[in-house]
Each structure stands twice: as structure tokens, then as C-alpha cells.
Amino acid sequence: MTEKLKLATASLCGCFGCHMSLLDIDERILELVQLVEFDRSPFTDIKKIGHCDIGIIEGGVANAENVEVLREFRAHCKVLIAFGACAINGGIPAMRNQFELKECLEESYVDGIGVYNRMIPDDPEIPMLLNKVHPIHEVVQIDHFLPGCPPSGDAIWTFLTGLIEGRPVSLPYGQIRYD
Amino acid sequence: MSGEKTFILDGKPIAFEDGDTIMDAALRAGEYIPHLCHNPEFTPHGSCRICMVEVDGRQVSACTFPAAEGSGVVNDSDQLTAQRRSLLQMLFVEGNHICPGCEKSGACQLQAVAYYTGMLALDFTHFFPRRSVDASHPDAVIDFNRCILCELCVRASREVDKKNLFSISGRGINSHLVIDSPTGKLGDSAFAATDKAMHVCPVGAILPRHTAYNTPVGKRLYDRQPVNMVGDVAGYEETDER
Numbered sequence: 001m002t003e004k005l006k007l008a009t010a011s012l013c014g015c016f017g018c019h020m021s022l023l024d025i026d027e028r029i030l031e032l033v034q035l036v037e038f039d040r041s042p043f044t045d046i047k048k049i050g051h052c053d054i055g056i057i058e059g060g061v062a063n064a065e066n067v068e069v070l071r072e073f074r075a076h077c078k079v080l081i082a083f084g085a086c087a088i089n090g091g092i093p094a095m096r097n098q099f100e101l102k103e104c105l106e107e108s109y110v111d112g113i114g115v116y117n118r119m120i121p122d123d124p125e126i127p128m129l130l131n132k133v134h135p136i137h138e139v140v141q142i143d144h145f146l147p148g149c150p151p152s153g154d155a156i157w158t159f160l161t162g163l164i165e166g167r168p169v170s171l172p173y174g175q176i177r178y179d
Numbered sequence: 180m181s182g183e184k185t186f187i188l189d190g191k192p193i194a195f196e197d198g199d200t201i202m203d204a205a206l207r208a209g210e211y212i213p214h215l216c217h218n219p220e221f222t223p224h225g226s227c228r229i230c231m232v233e234v235d236g237r238q239v240s241a242c243t244f245p246a247a248e249g250s251g252v253v254n255d256s257d258q259l260t261a262q263r264r265s266l267l268q269m270l271f272v273e274g275n276h277i278c279p280g281c282e283k284s285g286a287c288q289l290q291a292v293a294y295y296t297g298m299l300a301l302d303f304t305h306f307f308p309r310r311s312v313d314a315s316h317p318d319a320v321i322d323f324n325r326c327i328l329c330e331l332c333v334r335a336s337r338e339v340d341k342k343n344l345f346s347i348s349g350r351g352i353n354s355h356l357v358i359d360s361p362t363g364k365l366g367d368s369a370f371a372a373t374d375k376a377m378h379v380c381p382v383g384a385i386l387p388r389h390t391a392y393n394t395p396v397g398k399r400l401y402d403r404q405p406v407n408m409v410g411d412v413a414g415y416e417e418t419d420e421r
Contacts, residue, residue: 082300085277085278085279088299088300088301089271089272089276089277089301089305090277090305090307091277091279092277092279092280094275094277094305094307095275095277095280097275097307098275098307098309098310098324132307134305135301135305137300137301137302138304138305142300145299145300146299147299147300149278149279173294173404173405174402174403176294176297176298176299177294178278178279178284178290178293179278179279179281179284179285179290179396
């Protein structure tokens with residue numbers, strides 16, 4: 001067998017549900033690790049991305065750190081995938097686009113019910129929030145999209161095996177879902 | 180059957196009667212032409228453009244174009260599917276369609292037609308427009324974020340309920356649904372839970388209250404079978420099943 005493909009994953013402004021769903025491929029993960037080697041990913045805890053064949057991005061772009069990670073992934077991955085609803089259209093976090101960022105922060109940290117020590121956090125270590133949450137294809141070029149909140153384990157398996165084997169992917173009805 | 184008039188839809192002869200549109204005849208024959216703003220109970224509107232077909236090489240909307248003896252109609256082609264997908268993508272980015280947060284998900288015709296065309300992503304820049312929610316009525320909520328301006332509620336209220344409660348106001352990108360009441364709120368209008376207009380919305384814009392999750396996600400109209408097999412959501416909305 002030729003060398004394994006390198007796979008990196010990251011969660012930007014997501015809930016890690018898509019990563020959990022990747023684990024929902026259950027015992028097929030043993031087959032997957034025969035085909036790919038995980039590089040930077042919450043599964044490996046590797047912090048710095050190397051040169052990869054496939055990059056999987058969960059979540060939309062909501063802050064400056066998300067932009068940095070996304071650009072780093074684009075620079076290091078031959079193929080980049082928007083994985084799940086938030087990466088594709090901003091998802092639930094994009095519901096804040098209905099409001100000014102200031103209003104959101106004030107509601108959370110100043111005016112909200114039961115808030116103590118009312119102040120908007122401004123520690124320099126906290127990444128700056130963007131005014132709006134954006135789908136990742138608005139920031140970098142994306143090669144493939146897999147919708148779902150999250151995409152089901154079966155949809156992920158159909159998609160990844162097709163991609164790894166280099167054949168066109170066709171998802172059966174029920175595996176394309178936006179919710 | 181002699182003397183019956185027919186046209187050819189994707190190679191199949193389809194019988195029609197005088198006055199039929201292509202959509203009327205196709206629906207009667209059980210042939211699916213993707214559509215959003217069409218409901219056979221109301222006057223055709225021809226606005227969503229999802230039902231565009233090619234009649235002898237020219238694109239027309241199937242819901243408004245009269246069927247004609249011997250004409251050749253193309254409905255199922257890669258080009259038309261790609262065009263329909265682009266139109267659907269534009270509908271998605273123009274509003275705020277956050278499916279995971281919508282109680283109509285799974286029984287939404289916009290979603291179902293998008294699944295049917297194989298739409299995986301949105302190629303356009305999102306508008307993220309700022310729109311409101313009208314929760315002033317005891318039996319229904321209107322979420323303007325999801326309105327696709329199909330005018331089904333407009334026609335239902337005008338033609339069946341005889342109340343003329345809804346209309347589209349504004350032009351171009353500023354077009355929006357308006358309600359006939361002194362305050363512009365649904366709660367101050369003559370809208371009632373028994374109105375036809377309550378049950379024809381193809382998306383999650385007009386939502387009946389109190390019944391949201393009676394049918395769990397996973398058992399909804401389009402969860403198991405595609406729209407070309409189970410049909411429009413409007414008929415399903417009026418059954419007890421919902």
C-alpha cells in the first residue's frame with residue numbers, strides 16, 4: 001500500500017457536533033485509520049498543522065482566530081472541506097447576524113438576567129469577534145461541501161470513502177440533510 | 180382514448196385538456212416538475228421559476244404555460260437541474276434559512292426541492308438580511324426571515340378565505356410580505372386558524388402554534404421519501420398526521 005493520506009480537522013465557530021458525528025462512523029474508524037493518518041485535529045491534540053491531503057473544517061468564521069486557522073488550513077491542505085451546516089452557511093451562530101455585535105455582548109455580559117460582575121471581557125488573549133459570522137467559503141476557496149447538523153455518520157462515511165478512493169461521491173436520499 | 184390531445188414530456192406522452200397548463204397535465208399524470216409557488220387550488224403565479232421547462236427549445240414556466248398538442252417538453256435535464264439549484268441557492272442566501280433552528284425542517288418544501296436537485300452548498304454570498312418575527316397572533320407565528328415571496332398565502336387568503344389579508348409590498352430586493360391590519364400585525368388582522376392561508380406556506384414562514392413537534396424530526400414528510408414521490412407540503416399540512 002502507498003503512503004497513507006494525511007487528514008487534519010478543526011472546529012471553528014461550531015459545537016463540535018460534527019466531530020462527534022465523525023466518531024459516529026463507529027467501528028469503521030478502524031478502517032479509516034488504515035487509509036489516513038490524522039495530523040492536526042482535536043482527536044490527536046496536535047496543535048500545528050503539517051502538509052495535509054485533506055482538511056476538514058467544522059463551524060463558521062466568527063472571530064480573528066477562526067480566520068487565522070482557516071487560512072492556515074487552506075495553505076496546508078490540498079483539499080479543503082466545509083463540514084456541516086455552520087461551515088456552509090454560518091448555522092445557528094449566524095443567527096447573531098440579526099443583531100449588532102455590541103447588542104449581543106451587552107445581552108450576554110451586561111444586561112442579561114443573573115449576570116454578575118457586569119463587564120464585556122476584553123482580555124488581549126481573547127480573539128476579537130467579527131461583526132458577523134460568515135460561511136467559510138466567503139473567506140477561503142473550498143473544494144467540497146458536506147451539509148448536515150451534523151452530517152450523519154453514514155453520510156460522512158459515504159463522503160470520505162469516495163473522496164479517499166478518488167471517485168465521484170453521490171449521497172443517497174436521506175444522507176443530504178440541512179438539519 | 181382516440182382524439183385525446185397529448186404533448187411529450189421527457190419522451191413520455193402526457194394527455195391534456197383544453198385550458199390545461201403543462202403543470203396541470205403533468206400533475207394529473209403523476210409526473211413531477213419541481214415547483215415552489217404552485218398549488219393547483221390557486222391561480223398560477225409563475226414567480227419562483229423553479230418549474231422552468233424547455234418547450235421546443237424555449238424556456239417557460241410550466242405552471243403558467245398552456246399545454247399544446249404535439250409539443251416537446253424537457254423537464255429533466257442536467258442544465259435545468261443546475262439552473263434550479265442556482266435559483267434555490269439564491270432563495271437560501273436571500274433570507275435567513277437556518278434549518279437546524281427551524282421547526283418546519285423535514286416538512287419544508289424549499290429544503291425538499293433543494294435535496295431533490297442535490298444542492299450541497301450555497302455558492303453565493305449570504306445577505307443575512309435583518310427581518311422580524313410577528314408573534315402577535317394566538318394561533319400562528321410569521322417569521323419573515325424565511326419568507327420566499329411565493330404568494331401562496333396571498334392567493335389562499337384572496338381566493339379561498341376571501342379576506343385578502345396578505346400582499347407583497349416593495350420592489351426588487353426590498354420586496355416583503357405585508358399584512359392587512361391597522362398595525363400591520365397579524366394579531367390585529369382577521370386571520371384565523373381555520374384559514375386556508377395558515378396551511379399553504381411551503382417554508383417555515385407561517386407556522387401554526389401549539390403543534391410544532393407533534394411529528395418528531397425523522398418522521399416528517401420528506402424525512403424518508405423525496406418530494407417527487409410524496410408531493411407538496413400544503414396537502415400534508417391539512418391532514419391530522421401533522
